[in-house]
Structure formats: C-alpha cells, structure tokens
Amino acid sequence: MSISRRGFLSSAIAASVATGLTSPDLTAQDKAKENPANPFGAGKRPIIISANNGVNYLDDAFAFLKNGGDTLDAALRVVKGPEDDPNDDSVGLGGLPNEEGVVELDACCMHGPTRRAGSVGGVRNIKNVSLVSKAVMEHTGHVMLVGEGAERFAVAVGFPRENLLTERSRKIWLLWKENNSTDDWWGPGISDPRWKPPALPGSPQAELWNERIQSLEARAADLGIEPEFREAAIRRVLSPPSGTIHCSALNDKGEISGCTTTSGLAFKLPGRCGDSPIVGAGCYTDQDVGSAGATGSGEENIKVAGAHTIIENMRRGMSPLEAGIDALHRIVRNYNNDMSKLQFIDMTYYILRKDGAYAGVSLWQGYSEKPHKIAVHDGTRRSEATVFLFKGPSHEFPPFPVPVPEELKKDSVYVK
Numbered sequence: 001m002s003i004s005r006r007g008f009l010s011s012a013i014a015a016s017v018a019t020g021l022t023s024p025d026l027t028a029q030d031k032a033k034e035n036p037a038n039p040f041g042a043g044k045r046p047i048i049i050s051a052n053n054g055v056n057y058l059d060d061a062f063a064f065l066k067n068g069g070d071t072l073d074a075a076l077r078v079v080k081g082p083e084d085d086p087n088d089d090s091v092g093l094g095g096l097p098n099e100e101g102v103v104e105l106d107a108c109c110m111h112g113p114t115r116r117a118g119s120v121g122g123v124r125n126i127k128n129v130s131l132v133s134k135a136v137m138e139h140t141g142h143v144m145l146v147g148e149g150a151e152r153f154a155v156a157v158g159f160p161r162e163n164l165l166t167e168r169s170r171k172i173w174l175l176w177k178e179n180n181s182t183d184d185w186w187g188p189g190i191s192d193p194r195w196k197p198p199a200l201p202g203s204p205q206a207e208l209w210n211e212r213i214q215s216l217e218a219r220a221a222d223l224g225i226e227p228e229f230r231e232a233a234i235r236r237v238l239s240p241p242s243g244t245i246h247c248s249a250l251n252d253k254g255e256i257s258g259c260t261t262t263s264g265l266a267f268k269l270p271g272r273c274g275d276s277p278i279v280g281a282g283c284y285t286d287q288d289v290g291s292a293g294a295t296g297s298g299e300e301n302i303k304v305a306g307a308h309t310i311i312e313n314m315r316r317g318m319s320p321l322e323a324g325i326d327a328l329h330r331i332v333r334n335y336n337n338d339m340s341k342l343q344f345i346d347m348t349y350y351i352l353r354k355d356g357a358y359a360g361v362s363l364w365q366g367y368s369e370k371p372h373k374i375a376v377h378d379g380t381r382r383s384e385a386t387v388f389l390f391k392g393p394s395h396e397f398p399p400f401p402v403p404v405p406e407e408l409k410k411d412s413v414y415v416k
C-alpha cells in the first residue's frame with residue numbers, strides 16, 4: 001500500500017476545503033429542534049448519552065440503569081469498555097503515550113444525587129482511571145489526586161498496576177519520535193501571538209511534506225506497523241489526537257451523573273493534564289439541571305470551562321442545544337474568529353438535561369461520510385450526528401501546507 005500526498009489530501013484536507021468551511025450550520029440548529037427523530041428538546045428517561053466510542057457498551061449500561069442501578073455506575077460501565085479495549089488508543093489500556101513513551105491517564109466523575117465529585121490526573125500504570133476517580137470521591141476527603149500520589153492511592157484501594165503501552169501504541173510513538181524530533185509540544189502554542197499557520201502550497205515546504213509522508217510510510221513498514229493501520233498511524237503522528245470518552249446517565253427518578261476519561265493529547269509533555277480531569281471543563285453534573293462533558297481540544301475547553309458553562313446556560317433557560325452552541329461560540333471568540341487557527345481546533349460537547357432532553361454539538365462537522373456523533377440509549381440505542389458550527393472536518397495535519405480559503409479570512413458571523 002502506498003500512501004500518497006494526494007491520498008491524504010483527498011481524505012483529510014480537500015474534503016474540508018471542498019465542502020466549504022465558510023459558514024456555520026446555523027439552520028441545523030433550527031432543523032434539529034424540528035426533527036422528531038432527534039428532538040434536542042423533548043425529554044425521555046431513563047437515558048444514557050456518550051461519545052460515540054461508547055456506543056457498543058450502552059446496552060449493558062442501560063439494562064443496569066433500568067434495573068435500578070446507580071446513574072454514576074451506569075456511566076462508568078460505558079467508559080470502562082474503551083478503557084479496557086487495547087485497540088482504542090484514546091483512553092485506558094493502549095492509549096497513546098506522552099512524549100517519553102509513557103501512558104498518562106486523566107479522568108473525573110460527578111455523582112448528582114450526592115453532589116460529589118472525584119478526579120485523577122496524569123496517572124500511570126492503572127487502566128481504569130474513571131473508577132479511580134470514583135474511589136477518590138468515595139474514599140478520600142479530596143476531589144483531585146494527580147501523578148504518583150494518585151497511582152499509589154489507586155494501588156492502595158486495590159487497582160492492579162499494569163503496563164498500559166501496547167505494542168501498536170509504542171510503534172506509533174516511535175514513529176512520532178523519529179519524525180518529529182523538532183516538532184513537538186514545546187514552544188509557543190496556537191494561542192500564542194507568535195504562532196504561525198502552515199505555509200501555502202507552492203512553497204518549497206509543500207514538496208518537503210510529500211517526501212516526509214513517504215518516509216513516514218517506509219519507517220512505519222520498518223517498525224512493523226500493520227499495512228492496514230499504517231495510514232492511521234501516520235495521521236496520529238502528523239496530527240496528535242486527543243481522543244476521550246464522556247458519558248452521562250439519567251434514571252427515571254431524575255437522578256443524573258457523568259464521567260469522562262482519556263489518555264489525553266498524544267505525545268504531550270509529561271505531566272500535562274487536559275480538560276478531562278477538570279471538574280467543570282471535561283465533565284460537570286448538577287442534580288438540579290443536568291450533566292455535560294467534552295471530547296476534543298483540552299486546552300481550549302479548559303479556557304471556556306465548557307461543561308460548567310453549558311450547565312449554567314441551561315440553568316438560565318437555554319435548551320441543551322443552545323447551551324452547547326454558546327460554549328462553542330466562546331472558543332471561537334477566544335480566537336477572534338481567526339479561521340487560520342480555528343481550523344486546527346475541534347471540540348464536541350455531550351449534553352443531557354434533567355428532563356431527558358439532550359444534544360450533541362461540535363465545532364466542526366467531521367467528514368461528511370464520518371461526521372462527529374453522539375451515542376444515545378433511551379430504550380433504543382443509536383448514534384446521531386452532532387449539530388455543528390463549521391462544515392467539514394477540522395484539519396488533521398496542522399503543519400501540512402494547505403491554503404486557508406479566502407472566504408475563511410473574511411469577518412465571520414460566528415460570534416454573537
């Protein structure tokens with residue numbers, strides 16, 4: 001299999017340019033309200049919502065909830081699935097490691113009925129950090145433990161230490177390490193005024209990228225990365241993902257809880273905590289209002305306290321959909337509508353109101369054939385496309401020399 005620059009362009013970049021990144025899908029918000037299959041306004045309970053990588057675990061958790069199981073335990077059943085799955089490289093066992101090749105996990109949870117929370121950050125060697133966050137909530141007087149202390153606490157309460165770095169994730173890390181020795185997470189980030197967007201095509205850099213992808217492909221083969229996974233591995237090297245899973249659950253009594261767990265941004269600096277363990281950013285539950293969580297760019301979500309913002313928006317009367325869209329607008333505002341930066345950021349919110357109304361919203365649509373989705377179970381298990389602000393996917397290859405379309409440079413209408 002040969003992975004050409006053209007191939008990458010057609011699957012990853014041209015799609016976003018061709019579908020037009022120019023306008024927020026404002027009408028989708030209205031359509032969603034009218035669409036009875038996806039009402040985003042009418043409530044039904046019990047109900048569980050999650051990031052789409054939890055969809056296969058919803059049946060079991062929903063049956064547990066229907067049989068009187070606790071709402072937080074139901075949500076934890078969902079996220080434990082991907083944590084245990086060595087092939088899900090966004091969370092738990094097999095998560096992509098930090099820049100030193102060490103897997104560091106983050107998680108938090110909130111239990112609505114008792115109004116309690118627990119959280120852990122930067123935990124090594126313990127797979128089910130979502131359950132460790134619950135243990136912090138139940139067995140300590142603290143809310144958050146990090147690093148070595150969190151690991152020692154987990155072992156003390158009975159979690160086994162194990163190697164979380166699978167062979168596949170180790171090889172992807174090695175591929176990243178060998179090809180990005182000068183392109184890592186050190187130095188000014190995207191929010192720094194000194195940050196520069198990628199060079200335009202036609203520049204000498206564009207040809208260098210062609211060579212770079214070919215050399216990554218050859219090196220991936222040398223490392224023994226399976227041919228069918230090679231393109232995905234190179235994507236992860238060129239655009240480190242920040243995959244995560246969030247889940248919120250509501251029972252028929254109106255009790256509600258939520259949790260979020262992740263291996264965080266791939267190849268991050270050791271010690272980096274994203275939004276997932278931050279109560280109020282990666283997850284927030286208020287028994288009086290509802291529960292919300294996030295996947296996507298952790299740094300951006302922390303700056304808008306996304307989950308808490310959404311809950312407070314709903315408390316003031318916004319629908320789940322309006323509340324989520326407002327949080328996305330705050331991210332757009334933080335970059336003054338600058339699409340040369342926003343095209344490299346993505347964020348999805350999963351929102352559940354106490355009456356069972358829910359919404360999934362994302363900054364970008366995703367690929368048209370693979371849009372961002374929210375998984376739902378309210379008696380029927382399904383995945384639904386999120387309502388999005390911008391058409392197309394966010395760019396997967398920040399340094400790839402893709403032009404910013406002229407339309408994107410105009411003043412936009414995204415910010416209220």
Ligand code: GLY
Pocket residue numbers: 242243244262263264265273274275276294295296297298299
């Ligand atoms: N949203 C996960 C992270 O940024 O760590």
